[in-house]
Amino acid sequence: MPQNDIHTKEYFHSVVFYREDCIGCTKCVRVCPTEAIRVRMGKAIIDPHRCIDCSKCVSVCPTEALRVEADKLESIYSFKYRLAVISASYEGQFAEDFGFKNALKALYHLGFDEVAEQAMITNITAEIIRDYIKIHPNIRPILSSNCPAIVRLVQVRFPSLLPNLLHIESPMSMLAKYYRDKIIREKGLKEEDIGIFLIVPSASQVTAVHQPEGNYKHLHNGAIAINEIYSKVLAMQKELEEDTRPIVSYANGLSWALSGMEAEEIATEGIETLAISGIHNVIEVLSNIEGHRLDQYHYIELRNCEQGCVGGGLNIENPFVAASRIRKLINNSEKIKIDNDYFFRLYKEGYFDVTQLEPRSMMELDKDIKTAITKMKRVKEITDMLPGIDCAVCGSPTCKALAEDIVLEKAELSDCLIRLRKLRTKKNEE
């Protein structure tokens, strides 16, 4: 059982709701994969326990009442030494004539002292995961944990699969940890002088930076959205061309921005892998895994965004275009040797281990099973009284969900307008 009470824990969310802009259209209610949203009195209400910051709602909201809020660029300036850790999807945002080296240089011009690419440790991460698979022969399949929305989805909807999640820091967190120690060591700086910021393509990564799961302390000082700096980078083209500083890039490792590549790289030495992207696909597959129907796979890569991180909502470029550019970069890249042994040793020493991930399940109707059964009986009775068309006009995502809301005293039977109309028609006929 969870140590901290999941019912009272406060959750950080990068998906932010502006009530005054909400028109109560219920579009968000219908797409939410954890049924975290209701519309009551014409306005959306988000359950902070259930929300996993997948940002599906943000993409359908017609009035921008739902937005993703990441850290502002200005927040980096309060640190003496600033490191940018960039997501692999960043390089796919810039057209070939702009040049990805310029895109990397731009980060120095924005005020960073050092830049680290997620791509740098792709190879060693694959090696670490292969080792993890081998030393955990009783866990099948092992599920990727580098997409924070997926980790939270498992916590909320599939707690039985928590032991299956890869209990190792995500590559970007590994880099942050490695660099923080390196900077302290080499530059003689104090911990509080160093600001580590991730440049991220999705809302859930912002959340993970501010409230990491399975972690003791914050590794990062903030997360900046790719779309926050994009225009500033483009505007710098001229000065970037004139900047002749040498840029080392690990483009070879950019592959993890694309869905499927992680699974492909891990699949050697008889390891069977599978890759799934898009949250609704992921839910279907997790349900099958719960029923032990995919135990033949050693490792399954799961991504909230379709196409992988290039499909993240904080990107600018179309995911297919970005993916094509990244493929090109990978093909033209030179292999740069990094000290993989050093990273592997750190992993073996437990440096990247995360603490046991806890459930965050709000699925049960009551803590007491007898009371839950009584409530569920009532849910069933009410469901039978509802039209079953899941129109969401009542503000709940489905008729079943409305029945549950009624039992939990969060809605009333009269919220169903379809039923009300039917009753009225019947009355008129009489």
Place this chain on the structure above:
Amino acid sequence: MKGSEAVKSKSIPEYWAIKPGFEEEIKKIINERPEPEISLDYEIAENDYVKTGKASSDVKFFLKKLGVNPEVLRRVAVASYEAEINVTAHSKGGKVTANIYSDYIIMMFEDYGPGIADIEQAMQPGFSTANELAREMGFGAGLGLPNIKKNCDGMYLSSEPGGSTTLIFFIYYEEKSYAAK
């Protein structure tokens, strides 16, 4: 042919498998036949590989709402799915009833035939009578019944060659023979 099968099944008309520690309790249920708290009914159509799995996923969802231990929930999911596939692949269709109690679940699968010729053989891992369609759909490895047995606390199977087959399984929410992790 029909006669010989009937004779064979007469010697083993039914099959019981109960996990150690559950004998008394299951015997008590059989004798007292307590009323379930909630009963859920589903139809299963022959060869309908599109809709099959609906009952097991519904029941799983239901148990999640009751806050049933996740590991137990997975066992219910496996056993009910396998049983549902069995009805889909091997029978002329049938129905399933999930009887939910406050500390255990009983699921009953009853089909419209044609029955199992030899129950003992059917319980052997690897034995299968699955047709080509079932195999094309990725089923028919002969692990269905053994897998059900493995995942439940008590299992009952009876079949009349030429007639219907009944499969009942019992799963308790509190693990007894399974050490909770």
